[in-house]
Amino acid sequence: MNRLPGLDLLRAIAIVWVMLFHGLRYGTPYRDFSVLGWMGVDLFFVLSGFLIGNQVFKSINKRKELNIGEFYISRAFRILPAYFTVLAIYVLVPISQEGRGLQPLWQFFSFxxxxxxxxxxxxxxxxxxxxxxxxxxxxxxPLIVLLIMKRSGTGLVIFLSLLIVIIGMYLRADILLNQIDTIPIYRDYVEKIYFPSYTRLDGLLAGVLLATLKVFRPHFWQVLLTNSNKVLFLGGLSLALSIWIFKDRFGLMATVIGFPILSISLALIVASASSTSSILAKTKVPGAYVIATLAFSYYLTHKSVFHLVKTYGGELIQGNGYVSFFVYGFSATLVATVLYLSVERPFLKLRSEFLNRKNTRHYANAEVSHSNN
Structure with a gap:
């Protein structure tokens, strides 16, 4: 998929929002906005579900097949080099550790x-x-898609997605009511509800449903794009509703229905941003493309950078929120740029070269087979 300015803007907003959330403990400003920065992760989930879903569905729709190996290789080149580089730094340079210790390494290797x-x-x-x-x-x-697309159409995709969302709602409610009894609630809530994959699929599935519409229901998708600003307005209203619901972030209503509503609202915003005529696509924010490009490197490194800045220069900037904001932001950008240029981008180039060679061999073999027949 070609990069769209609206989606780049959302990606930039998502990572800045997350970093502001993590920056709260360091005294950075914009508290009212930053305290909601955990929602930036849900925005990333919707974007990932949409982009990956679009990639997988497009391959099946055009070729009537999905090369699972190629998909996994592509993801490995994208994720693993930068991830393992940062993990190695955490292990080999203990002062970079912003917390109280690392989980066992096998958990990082096995995700x-x-x-x-x-x-x-x-x-x-x-x-x-x-x-x-x-x-x-x-x-x-991709494995689930391979199984269901040979047997039915988009109906089963939608049904399974909604079923998984409903199961997630049930699990979150059951865990909150029957398994969490600690005061304060934060630690148990994070470990048992907020972090586990089986309770946090709402955003990814919302993105997948968007991709389903884009690939298999193009007429409906075109209606969304044509009315992109109306869709954005609707998404903004539902996001406001989500923020209201999450005023009691660890309450039952937020835990059960808050995440699906938040995911739907962000999906509407992503759909709007996919149109070149939307306000999001036409809004020119200096640096948004660069921030979006560095988003994964920012994500991996920013908490360690914040910790190091506080350790070695925190006293110099303490008490001045805007100076702190600049220093932490500049430092995070510097480190993210180094990681991107030295690790992330070279491996993305290697990925392109590897997949191009692989596809060239595939088509050459196909031509030989065809001529032999």
Whole structure:
């Protein structure tokens, strides 16, 4: 999929929002906005579900097949080099650890940190929980699609997505009511409800449903794009409703229905941003493209950078929120740029070269086979 300015803007907003949320403990400003920054992760989930769903569905719709190996290789080149580089730094340079310790390494290698984390004793690199959720999605989603697309159409995709959302709602309610009894509630809630993949699929599935409409219901998708600003308005209203619901973030209503409503609202905003005529696409924000490009490197490194800045220069900027905002932001950008240029971009180029060679060999073999027949 070609990069769209509206989606780049949303990606930039998502990562800045997340970093502002994590920056609250360092005294950065914009508290009323930053305290909701955890929603930036849900925006990332919707974007990932939409982009990956579009990639998978497009391949099946055009070729009537999906190359699972190629999909996994593509994801591995995209995720693993930068991820393992940062993990190695955390292990080899203990001063980079922003928390109280690391979970066992096998959990990072197996992307199971979100299922076993003990945030009281080992919360360093804990933000990798959301990457674990996405990795589980990348692993299972193409396999499920292969099974169901040969037997039916979009109806089953929609039905299964809604079923998974309903199961997630039930699980969150059951866990909140029957398994969480600690005061304060935060630690148990995060470990048992907020981090696990099986309770956090709403955003990814909302993105997948958008991709389903785009690929298999193009006429309906075109209606959304034509009315992109109306869709954006509707998404904004439902986002406002989500924010109101999450005023009691650990309450029953927020836990059960808050995440689906938030995901739907963000999906509407993503749909609007996919149109070149939407306000989001036409809004020119300086640096948005660069921030969107660096988003994954920001995500991996920003908490460690914030920790190091506070450790070695925190006293110099303490008490001045806007100076702190600039120093933390500049430092995070510098480190993210280094990681992107030295690791992320070279491996993205290698991915393109590898997949191009693979496809060239595939088509050459297909031509030979055809001529022999």
């Amino acid at each position: 199971s940190v979100n299922l076993f984390i003990d945030i009281k004793n080992s919360n360093t690199f804990s933000h990798v929980w959301s990457l674990c959720v996405e990795e589980h999605f990348y692993l299972i989603f």
